[in-house]
Amino acid sequence: MRNSRRGAVDPFIVMDVMEAARQAEEAGRHIIHMEVGQPGTAAPEAARKALTEAMTQDAMGYTVALGLPALRARIAQLYGEWYNLDLDPARVIVTPGSSGAFLLAFSALFDAGERVAIGAPGYPSYRQILKALSLQPLDVQTAPQNRLQPVPEDLRALDFEGLMVASPANPTGTMLNKDAMGALIDLCRDKEAAFISDEIYHGIEYEAKAVTALELTDECYVINSFSKYFSMTGWRVGWMVVPEAHVRKVERLAQNMFICAPHASQVAALAAMDCHEELEANMAVYRANRALMAEGLPKAGFTKFAPPDGAFYFYVDVRDFTNDSRAFAREILEEAGVAVTPGLDFDPVRGHQTLRFSYARSTQDMQDGLARLQQFMAARGFV
Numbered sequence: 001m002r003n004s005r006r007g008a009v010d011p012f013i014v015m016d017v018m019e020a021a022r023q024a025e026e027a028g029r030h031i032i033h034m035e036v037g038q039p040g041t042a043a044p045e046a047a048r049k050a051l052t053e054a055m056t057q058d059a060m061g062y063t064v065a066l067g068l069p070a071l072r073a074r075i076a077q078l079y080g081e082w083y084n085l086d087l088d089p090a091r092v093i094v095t096p097g098s099s100g101a102f103l104l105a106f107s108a109l110f111d112a113g114e115r116v117a118i119g120a121p122g123y124p125s126y127r128q129i130l131k132a133l134s135l136q137p138l139d140v141q142t143a144p145q146n147r148l149q150p151v152p153e154d155l156r157a158l159d160f161e162g163l164m165v166a167s168p169a170n171p172t173g174t175m176l177n178k179d180a181m182g183a184l185i186d187l188c189r190d191k192e193a194a195f196i197s198d199e200i201y202h203g204i205e206y207e208a209k210a211v212t213a214l215e216l217t218d219e220c221y222v223i224n225s226f227s228k229y230f231s232m233t234g235w236r237v238g239w240m241v242v243p244e245a246h247v248r249k250v251e252r253l254a255q256n257m258f259i260c261a262p263h264a265s266q267v268a269a270l271a272a273m274d275c276h277e278e279l280e281a282n283m284a285v286y287r288a289n290r291a292l293m294a295e296g297l298p299k300a301g302f303t304k305f306a307p308p309d310g311a312f313y314f315y316v317d318v319r320d321f322t323n324d325s326r327a328f329a330r331e332i333l334e335e336a337g338v339a340v341t342p343g344l345d346f347d348p349v350r351g352h353q354t355l356r357f358s359y360a361r362s363t364q365d366m367q368d369g370l371a372r373l374q375q376f377m378a379a380r381g382f383v
């Protein structure tokens, strides 16, 4: 049967690593998971309770396309709590995860063939979703001295209709401060390019509060999700904030593409937003894990990384040990029983010399994983 060139996207390698880890577990091995980009914790207890109650009272049919009004209002309130911003709930659109928001944003902002700049390394699905929508991803090689975030000098000479940034970023965990983000927004304004900010890791930050693009401009799309800080990956609920003039257009796209984000997940998400104590307990675990990793990775010979400002990853340059991160990750899984992600997912050019280590699981797992990594590297004479 015929098929499209648009559909010929690359696999998400971390999913392949997860599958290899699952098979090893099925064969009876104990695997430490440093590959997964998701919390090991469940949705907050009050969120699950709220859904249990709602299910006894409500048929849980479609919601309106833009999302439950109470949830949109509560998300707008979060911008007051986190950034001291007064956000109109009418600009908030509830989406099926941030992944659903990417589809809506790219469809609303760009026509076929237009170019969207993305920093490499970066979250792989940006590139693949753009390709699947007949848009052109423009990989911009970011510099280690800029902590692998794009800067205007990387972009000035390029032609593009959109720029997508993430802060804190996946895989590096580095952030754009207000000046750095402002400079990118100014550049986009000069080039008449759309500015899209992926803020999915907001809330998971360690030294300074992450900056939202909305502190700097209303002329942007901001994308966020309940997946990470709110510990609700599988619930598939996120949100997007768009300029007032774009709401109706995005609403029409959302009506047709998704009808709505899952109703049950919206109910749970609303309750999750008031689970401060439980969510901060998760944060305490990430904070402890980050400190352990910052100390333990160098002991295992992994010294080349920018300390992450947020999220739950270390992105490590492993060029001293390999030119084939995929094979190296496979050996680490097979010999050390630790699943890690090769950098190729995030940077097709330089990713054969990098690995991403996630510290989203329990502190005990991180301790054991680091010990195994140290043993593996020592056995190879790397430390």
Ligand SMILES: Cc1ncc(COP(=O)(O)O)c(C=O)c1O
Pocket: 037, 096, 097, 098, 099, 100, 123, 166, 169, 170, 198, 200, 224, 225, 226, 227, 233, 237, 238
């Ligand atoms: C930077 C970034 N954006 C978006 C996503 C997708 O998240 P969601 O579960 O909200 O679709 C991820 C998932 O890992 C991510 O790392």
